[in-house]
Amino acid sequence: MKKLVIATRRSQLALWQSEYIKAELLKHYPNMQIELQEFTTKGDKILDVPLAKIGGKGLFTKELEVAMLEGTAHLAVHSLKDVPTQFEDGLTLAAVSKRFNPQDALLSNKYSSLEDLPKGAVVGTTSLRRRMAIKMLRPDIELKDLRGNINTRIAKLNAGEYDAIILAATGIEKLNLQNEVKYFAPISTDIMIPSMGQATLGIETTTDPKIIEIVKVLNDKNAEIESKIERGFVDTLQGGCQVPIGVKATILDEKNVKISAIVGLPDGSEYIKDEKIVDINSFENAGKEFANEFIQKGAKELLARAETMAFK
Numbered sequence: 456m457k458k459l460v461i462a463t464r465r466s467q468l469a470l471w472q473s474e475y476i477k478a479e480l481l482k483h484y485p486n487m488q489i490e491l492q493e494f495t496t497k498g499d500k501i502l503d504v505p506l507a508k509i510g511g512k513g514l515f516t517k518e519l520e521v522a523m524l525e526g527t528a529h530l531a532v533h534s535l536k537d538v539p540t541q542f543e544d545g546l547t548l549a550a551v552s553k554r555f556n557p558q559d560a561l562l563s564n565k566y567s568s569l570e571d572l573p574k575g576a577v578v579g580t581t582s583l584r585r586r587m588a589i590k591m592l593r594p595d596i597e598l599k600d601l602r603g604n605i606n607t608r609i610a611k612l613n614a615g616e617y618d619a620i621i622l623a624a625t626g627i628e629k630l631n632l633q634n635e636v637k638y639f640a641p642i643s644t645d646i647m648i649p650s651m652g653q654a655t656l657g658i659e660t661t662t663d664p665k666i667i668e669i670v671k672v673l674n675d676k677n678a679e680i681e682s683k684i685e686r687g688f689v690d691t692l693q694g695g696c697q698v699p700i701g702v703k704a705t706i707l708d709e710k711n712v713k714i715s716a717i718v719g720l721p722d723g724s725e726y727i728k729d730e731k732i733v734d735i736n737s738f739e740n741a742g743k744e745f746a747n748e749f750i751q752k753g754a755k756e757l758l759a760r761a762e763t764m765a766f767k
Contacts, residue, residue: 456665458488462519462528465493466604468626472656473532476552476673483672492528494518516659520546523661530660530670535652535682536623538659540690549667550674551682552656555625557649557703558641559585562612562627563619567638569593569646572619579611579620583721583765587699588647589621590723609635621647625654648701648717648728651685677706680738684714687742692718692749697765698758704742710735714745718754720761727752 459480463473470491477489495518516538519531524545535551542548566572569592579601580586586598599617601608605626612620613636624641633639655678660666684704694700702716712735719726727749733741746754 456487456669458490459530459669460528461489461491462522462531463491463493464519465495467630468534468605469532471629472534476532476656476658479552479673480670484669492522494522520659523659529663529666530658533657533659534623535655535657536650538652538657540651540686542659545661546659547662547667548657549660549670550658550672551652551678552658552673553675554678554681555654556628556641557654558624558644559588559621559647559649560624560627561619561621561640561642562609562636562638563640564613564637566619568640569619569642572596576618577616579608579617582621582650583697583699583761584650584701585621585647586721587717587719587723587726588701590721591719591726592646592723594723605630605632612636623649623653644703644715648715649703651689651700651702652682653703655682657682680704680706680712680735684712684738684742684745687740688714688716688746689742691743691746692754692758694718694758698761700758702742704738706735707732712738712741714741716745716749718749718758718761720757721764725757727754727757 461473461477463469473491480489516533520543522528523531561569574595575597577597577599578589579599581600581602589596601620608620608622609632611617627633627639658670658673660670681704685702688702689700699721700718705713707713711732713730713732715730717726717728731745
């Protein structure tokens with residue numbers, strides 16, 4: 456194959472990620488022509504409504520998937536946390552990249568950490584998972600919705616609309632935006648368990664064996680193990696961004712993987728949180744099995760209530 460087309464969103468971060476994957480592919484296929492085809496997705500256009508109310512994170516992938524199914528693009532590069540656990544017929548997750556920093560981070564021009572925020576401080580985030588984690592730690596904090604690309608969100612912080620905002624650390628680090636604010640403070644994943652696949656890039660393709668064969672050189676085995684566990688957990692609970700779910704698999708050594716997870720209500724008033732260590736050889740079903748343990752503890756009922764709260 457002489458030419459490869461990557462479908463990508465137009466945001467600065469999406470373009471960085473697509474260019475990164477293009478460069479990685481060129482290391483293996485130096486003579487291949489690789490182009491980026493840019494799209495503005497529905498998720499990029501609707502900025503005044505939380506994702507949970509308009510259909511979830513799949514809104515950032517739909518246009519790219521249509522391009523692949525129509526044959527005008529061969530693959531799409533996504534932040535894996537934005538990729539639904541089920542794919543349309545004809546599409547597949549062909550590879551996952553080496554994981555970057557999976558932490559969330561606090562950005563502020565006044566305060567150096569969540570603990571340092573004064574009572575009643577205004578914190579910007581629309582993520583139900585982050586809202587839950589913040590309310591569990593600091594129920595006195597006022598939460599305010601925050602949408603837009605990374606630069607827009609930082610601009611709102613710098614304009615004084617928020618005392619602090621919470622973003623994925625990896626996006627700030629990739630775009631080298633740490634110095635745009637006074638304080639950039641990554642938050643421990645023990646305090647704020649990340650989204651499934653956070654800081655991993657997912658390479659979606661059609662089910663064409665030729666395309667899958669080309670992109671499989673990008674696959675990182677450790678990231679594959681961790682993301683499969685995390686995605687299995689969320690898929691079994693049937694939860695997307697409409698409900699607060701955090702799950703992080705961490706390879707400890709060649710034999711063991713630690714899984715940490717939390718589900719609960721957006722206001723942090725009720726939650727189920729647990730962790731366990733599993734044999735790395737059983738990673739294929741580990742996420743599903745862990746989710747079933749949560750279901751036995753009432754996770755389905757809790758998430759049903761969480762969804763009702765999210766749509767108010």
